[in-house]
Amino acid sequence: MVQQLRQQKLLQALDRARQMSVADVMQQLNVSRDTARRDIVAITEKGLAQRIHGGVQVLNFGSKIPSFQDRLQQFTATKIGLAKTVLPLITAGQYVFIDVSTTLLKLTQLLTQQVTVYTHSLDNAISLATNPAITLHVLGGELNQMNRFMAGPETLAALRHVQFDQVIVGAVTVTATGIYFSDEADAAVKRQALAQTAQGVLVCEHRKFGQVARFQGGTLAQLQVVVTDEPLRPTERAWFKPTTTFMTLTGGLQDD
Incomplete structure (x- = not known):
């Protein structure tokens, strides 16, 4: 495929996904990592997109947080890879x-282990409802129809007396002070769950590090495992405890 046609295809894919990692570009165009990076540079230098750490996004991305259904269409290859890593x-x-997250919805679709799962995600519940290996507890509460999760006092009460082996969460953003979310009631559910486990697992794309959101759902000290699509920068890794395990799609365990 000639460069001009390849870049047109990239722009069309980017318009649908809104944001793509280098791995997504490689898969979409069936090209090498070096070619994907050259095409990203080319379209950003023309002012057609905005380059970010590890990928590319449409101009003015992030003016509002996309809905759950919009996010479900983004980063499909990356989400599946993250789910398989976890x-x-x-x-x-x-x-x-298991938190409400499009990546973690992929995880529920892969589960075959005989485990007990608690979730406040409507989509996770639907995914697991017919899985004979799963003992499912759907947390009640008020339904957020746009993002398809339950939250509120009833949800927190149902969580309060459970000690989890693992709490697996996503994040809208990650900063040096914690993991953050766009909905206050949703963030409260994560805080409650992370307070009741010895193993907090964060699963999210590296692009979410250093962004801005309003409501804290947990501290980084509560996370023992961090799973990202690409390695974090040294400054970002330094936010976490020295004992934290880092895992990536590109290299499994992330070495020091």
Whole structure:
């Protein structure tokens, strides 16, 4: 494929996804990592897109946080890869909290281990409802129709007396002070769950590090494992405890 046609195809894909990692560009165009990066540079230098760490996004991306259904269409290859990376951490007999997240929805579709799952995600519940290996607890509460999760006092009350083996969460953004979300009631559910486990697992794309959101759902000290699509910068890794395990799509365990 000639360069001009390849870049047109990239721009069309970017218009649908809004944001793409280098790996996404490689898969979409069927090109090498070097070619993907050259095409990203080319379209950003023409002012047609905005380059970010590890990928590219449409201009003015982030003026509002996309809905759950919009996010479900983005980063499909990356989400599946992240879900497959997390899957081996879950072992038979565990009690696991699984957060509302498009990546973690992919995780629920892959589960075959006999585990007990608690979730406030409507889509996670639907995904797991017919899985015979799963003992499912759907947390009640008021339904957020746009982002398809339950939250509120009833949700927190249902969580309060459960000690989890693992709490697996996503994030809208990650900063040096914690993981953040766009909805206050949703953030409260994460805080409650992370307070009741010895193993907090964060799963998100590296692009979410250093962005801005309003409501804290947990501290970085509560996270024992961090799973990202690409390695974090040294400054970002320094936000976490020295004992934190880092895992990536590009290299498994992230070395120091």
